[in-house]
Amino acid sequence: NAGVTQTPKFQVLKTGQSMTLQCAQDMNHNSMYWYRQDPGMGLRLIYYSASEGTTDKGEVPNGYNVSRLNKREFSLRLESAAPSQTSVYFCASISGRRAGSSYEQYFGPGTRLTVT
């Protein structure tokens, strides 16, 4: 049981290049998330997928696209990378174990992206 996996772990891009960040979970979770983490900003939601085939914008969606390929996989694509997208990207999924009106989020180890 690997939990949430992300690839790659590190990436350096030049301005204007494109790339896709991959995320997969093996916990049979319905909902998945993409966040970015910048110093002093905590985690900010980029996109959210409540279930297979559905996606919804978060707080900072500009410059990104997502694809919920199936229940397990949720990818994040940067079509034309910009230096402002230098960040650490985390994928997460929600457990089925309910605590009141909230669910535990399980996070992947992150992808450290630098755009020069």
Next chain:
Amino acid sequence: TQLLEQSPQFLSIQEGENLTVYCNSSSVFSSLQWYRQEPGEGPVLLVTVVTGGEVKKLKRLTFQFGDARKDSSLHITAAQPGDTGLYLCAGLPRFSGTYKYIFGTGTRLKVLA
């Protein structure tokens, strides 16, 4: 727009000291979570509070949800070097209709031996 403010942003203390971290908002949340993040890893859930005024304890960590469900605090008693990390609060806005969590700005704690 960041709806959850955490304070302090940085905290460096000696082993054995007590500390409190605050998570404040003008919005009401149906629940609030606290996570701890180690360098190079993703956040890991510590606790979820869902009822106004609720207090939960996890060994030396005490979590409280404000009566109006707009704020929360994390108190650590007799801090140890193993408590070092980034502490994040995350709230689920009331009546949001989705599971889009709002994360706080984070508190970076360093406990010196």
